[in-house]
Amino acid sequence: MALLEIKNLEVYYGVIQALKGISFEVNDGEIVTLIGANGAGKTTTMQAIMGLVPVKSGTITFDGKDITHLPGHKVVGLGLAQVPEGRRVFQELSVQDNLLLGAYLRKDKAGIESDMELIFDRFPRLKERRNQISGTLSGGEQQMLAMGRAMMTKPRILMLDEPSMGLSPILVDQVFSIITDWHKDGVTVLLVEQNAGKSLVISDRAYVLENGRIALSGTGAELMASEEVKKAYLGG
Amino acid sequence: MVTVIDGLSLGAIYALIALGYTMVYGIAKMLNFAHGDIIMVGAFAIFVTFSTLGHPLIAILVAVVICTVLGVTIERLAYRPLRTASPLAVLITAIGVSYLLQGIAQLIFGAGNNPVNFLASLGVVSFSLFGSQINVSWSSILTVGLGAILMVGLTLFVKYTRTGRAMRAVSEDRGAATLQGIDANKIIMITFAIGSFLAAFASLFYLSKTPVNPTFGSMPGIKAFTAAVIGGIGSIPGAMLGGILLGMIETICLSIPAISSYTTAIEFSVLIIILMIRPIGLLGKKRRVKV
Numbered sequence: 001m002a003l004l005e006i007k008n009l010e011v012y013y014g015v016i017q018a019l020k021g022i023s024f025e026v027n028d029g030e031i032v033t034l035i036g037a038n039g040a041g042k043t044t045t046m047q048a049i050m051g052l053v054p055v056k057s058g059t060i061t062f063d064g065k066d067i068t069h070l071p072g073h074k075v076v077g078l079g080l081a082q083v084p085e086g087r088r089v090f091q092e093l094s095v096q097d098n099l100l101l102g103a104y105l106r107k108d109k110a111g112i113e114s115d116m117e118l119i120f121d122r123f124p125r126l127k128e129r130r131n132q133i134s135g136t137l138s139g140g141e142q143q144m145l146a147m148g149r150a151m152m153t154k155p156r157i158l159m160l161d162e163p164s165m166g167l168s169p170i171l172v173d174q175v176f177s178i179i180t181d182w183h184k185d186g187v188t189v190l191l192v193e194q195n196a197g198k199s200l201v202i203s204d205r206a207y208v209l210e211n212g213r214i215a216l217s218g219t220g221a222e223l224m225a226s227e228e229v230k231k232a233y234l235g236g
Numbered sequence: 237m238v239t240v241i242d243g244l245s246l247g248a249i250y251a252l253i254a255l256g257y258t259m260v261y262g263i264a265k266m267l268n269f270a271h272g273d274i275i276m277v278g279a280f281a282i283f284v285t286f287s288t289l290g291h292p293l294i295a296i297l298v299a300v301v302i303c304t305v306l307g308v309t310i311e312r313l314a315y316r317p318l319r320t321a322s323p324l325a326v327l328i329t330a331i332g333v334s335y336l337l338q339g340i341a342q343l344i345f346g347a348g349n350n351p352v353n354f355l356a357s358l359g360v361v362s363f364s365l366f367g368s369q370i371n372v373s374w375s376s377i378l379t380v381g382l383g384a385i386l387m388v389g390l391t392l393f394v395k396y397t398r399t400g401r402a403m404r405a406v407s408e409d410r411g412a413a414t415l416q417g418i419d420a421n422k423i424i425m426i427t428f429a430i431g432s433f434l435a436a437f438a439s440l441f442y443l444s445k446t447p448v449n450p451t452f453g454s455m456p457g458i459k460a461f462t463a464a465v466i467g468g469i470g471s472i473p474g475a476m477l478g479g480i481l482l483g484m485i486e487t488i489c490l491s492i493p494a495i496s497s498y499t500t501a502i503e504f505s506v507l508i509i510i511l512m513i514r515p516i517g518l519l520g521k522k523r524r525v526k527v
């Protein structure tokens with residue numbers, strides 16, 4: 001059984017239909033990527049899963065439980081975490097406060113402490129700046145913070161919406177290697193990317209989203225070899 | 237000296253009320269125009285409890301409970317259903333709630349003045365400083381002292397507790413806060429509770445200055461709202477600073493006979509001048525506009 005299963009999902013913004021009945025699934029232990037051009041509906045899909053936009057029809061099932069209409073703050077408690085598009089770290093709060101907010105629902109004080117140390121080991125720059133106001137961090141540091149904050153929720157599935165956006169090539173590589181490391185540690189990953197190259201390499205499977213519909217799907221390798229994908233998403 | 241303490245005490249009252257405006261604005265993104273009337277309800281609660289039981293501490297306790305419950309109830313019944321409505325609809329509703337509370341008070345108590353003076357009856361402290369005799373009322377001392385404790389407590393709460401952190405998160409980005417598992421509705425409810433809790437103390441302190449009637453909360457409400465804007469609406473230290481500033485200006489103006497009748501005009505001029513120089517208020521923060 002799939003860990004996360006989306007069936008015939010439809011989402012509207014007013015009269016505009018952003019998702020026109022999409023279906024896909026993420027199995028336990030996989031890395032799955034959604035690729036698609038601007039406005040294809042990737043962010044909308046992520047937000048619908050997290051209960052941040054209302055679903056018109058279709059179902060979202062996580063670990064056998066229907067979460068289609070569950071309010072966002074309850075979805076997090078089930079083990080879904082998201083690094084949102086544009087990172088959205090709390091600019092006016094310190095680095096440490098941001099990480100603690102990730103652990104908002106957790107009660108295991110010792111576990112929170114040790115997970116925070118793990119994040120700091122992974123991102124020494126965040127450790128040096130733990131009391132700094134997050135708005136003063138660089139874009140790359142904010143991306144690390146947003147990822148660390150999501151991991152502090154102790155997720156079973158980590159969803160990342162264009163984590164490489166606006167980063168230098170070196171930082172992009174770093175982001176992808178962190179994702180694969182966390183995946184090896186046992187976290188299932190759902191990735192959204194416009195730049196398909198790097199994400200397809202690390203993905204077990206991928207879906208191509210076009211105008212609110214799934215246009216194509218396959219393993220990462222299959223999609224990388226596909227002419228359509230090459231033309232539209234891999235720069236030739 | 238006396239003017240300073242009286243000014244601080246009026247300032248503390250304005251600051252306590254301004255905190256309610258500013259926190260609700262910062263976190264729920266709305267202007268709760270009924271906030272001043274919660275002070276009126278608190279004052280009536282003190283009046284009724286004190287005149288029947290004669291015990292000031294119980295009266296204060298009753299007012300605190302009633303105000304807190306009232307604030308949460310108003311949020312739940314009147315504002316939460318409008319969470320996604322236009323800001324104008326919320327504003328009109330808040331004004332409606334304000335008149336509703338005043339109307340109910342007038343039905344029950346009539347329009348007349350009801351003095352409560354246990355604070356005034358505490359008398360004055362006299363001491364000499366640099367050879368001159370100084371008389372400060374106990375009510376002013378109590379207002380400044382208790383006001384300071386409440387404000388320090390609130391600051392520590394918002395800065396260091398889990399709920400305080402969640403309040404700051406919801407204030408900055410409600411969607412991102414939801415992604416951390418924070419129930420924004422619950423945080424907004426807590427914000428109303430805290431604002432109304434502080435308002436109950438403002439009721440008590442303001443009773444030492446004027447008797448309670450159905451429009452008891454209007455003037456301090458408007459002044460405190462002004463203070464919140466001067467300090468930068470949404471900013472907690474801003475509300476404190478704005479409140480103290482306005483209380484000082486008002487008290488100083490009133491103590492100078494030549495200008496005392498222009499006091500309110502001077503206060504609003506200060507508001508306008510500050511907003512011309514710094515449109516976001518003294519300690520207001522520029523928000524990034526999200527695209």
Ligand SMILES: Nc1ncnc2c1ncn2[C@@H]1O[C@H](COP(=O)(O)OP(=O)(O)OP(=O)(O)O)[C@@H](O)[C@H]1O
Pocket residue numbers: 013016017018036037038039040041042043044045085194
């Ligand atoms: N809040 C909104 N109100 C109205 N329309 C919206 C809103 N958010 C998104 N849309 C529309 O829904 C469609 C899908 O948008 P979405 O943000 O999901 O795309 P995306 O694939 O994430 O694009 P990008 O790669 O640019 O982030 C677009 O046509 C967009 O204009």
Ligand SMILES: [Mg+2]
Pocket residue numbers: 042043044085161
């Ligand atoms: Mg997007």
